[in-house]
Amino acid sequence: MIPSAFDYHVATDVADAEAHLRDGGDDAKVLAGGMSLIPLMKTRLVEPGLLVDIGKLDELRYVRVHDERLHIGALTRHADLATNAVVRENLPLLAKVAAEVGDAQVRARGTIGGVISHADSAGDYCTVAIMLDAEIVTTRRRILAADFFLDFMTTPLEPDELVTEVIFPVEKGPSEYLKFRRRRTDWAMVGLGVQRKSDGALRVGLTNVASRAIRGTAAEVAVGEGGDAARAAAALADEVRPTGDAAVPAEYKKALVRVLAERALRGLGLS
Numbered sequence: 001m002i003p004s005a006f007d008y009h010v011a012t013d014v015a016d017a018e019a020h021l022r023d024g025g026d027d028a029k030v031l032a033g034g035m036s037l038i039p040l041m042k043t044r045l046v047e048p049g050l051l052v053d054i055g056k057l058d059e060l061r062y063v064r065v066h067d068e069r070l071h072i073g074a075l076t077r078h079a080d081l082a083t084n085a086v087v088r089e090n091l092p093l094l095a096k097v098a099a100e101v102g103d104a105q106v107r108a109r110g111t112i113g114g115v116i117s118h119a120d121s122a123g124d125y126c127t128v129a130i131m132l133d134a135e136i137v138t139t140r141r142r143i144l145a146a147d148f149f150l151d152f153m154t155t156p157l158e159p160d161e162l163v164t165e166v167i168f169p170v171e172k173g174p175s176e177y178l179k180f181r182r183r184r185t186d187w188a189m190v191g192l193g194v195q196r197k198s199d200g201a202l203r204v205g206l207t208n209v210a211s212r213a214i215r216g217t218a219a220e221v222a223v224g225e226g227g228d229a230a231r232a233a234a235a236l237a238d239e240v241r242p243t244g245d246a247a248v249p250a251e252y253k254k255a256l257v258r259v260l261a262e263r264a265l266r267g268l269g270l271s
Contacts, residue, residue, distance in 0.1 A: 074113025093175035131205030137165035233261035
């Protein structure tokens with residue numbers, strides 16, 4: 001399909017983007033990589049009157065480490081995260097996730113800030129942010145990931161507020177991220193991440209199981225109490241209450257959670 005008519009502005013800096021979003025109000029949308037927004041516009045599920053293109057704001061495209069925190073500019077692309085030496089050294093899990101996003105075209109255009117702002121429950125970065133207590137930095141404030149992802153495609157962002165940076169803790173320990181999907185480039189029916197933290201604790205995150213990314217706390221507790229991979233996976237499957245749909249019933253998602261959790265935990269060396 002063809003999108004409905006809209007006005008278009010290329011932002012010259014962050015302040016310029018904010019000003020145009022403010023003027024456009026609820027009728028304005030931010031365009032970063034466009035990998036999520038453009039398909040919605042083509043099907044007319046979203047019909048903005050104004051697109052504010054921030055794609056040329058190179059000041060929002062960076063990766064750096066400061067005080068054991070990994071700072072990533074919102075316009076950093078998936079392909080860059082997958083290959084960046086700083087990311088691979090300081091948070092290998094994020095590099096793994098980035099390398100599995102969509103296809104080569106999507107990875108070359110899509111951005112971490114776009115995925116975070118879109119807040120789709122199938123967005124892999126949202127899961128990593130939730131499981132590692134990341135901070136989302138905007139033009140106005142810092143928001144903990146647990147307070148940022150409110151519901152499906154729902155965040156506390158104001159109409160003229162931009163995500164500028166995502167801050168993750170440095171975690172160099174063993175990690176896994178598994179996705180079950182029909183085709184390699186599809187969104188995950190279910191995704192699951194595990195990370196062994198520097199203090200020895202385990203973090204587990206779930207993708208596309210609820211209306212937003214969630215922690216797999218039952219598995220974390222089971223492992224902390226000495227449980228093996230099978231026991232922890234079973235505890236997690238018992239805990240989750242998946243949101244099913246016509247393509248993927250809830251009980252099928254529950255079964256996938258158990259299988260992926262056991263595989264991921266075994267990948268970390270649990271018996």
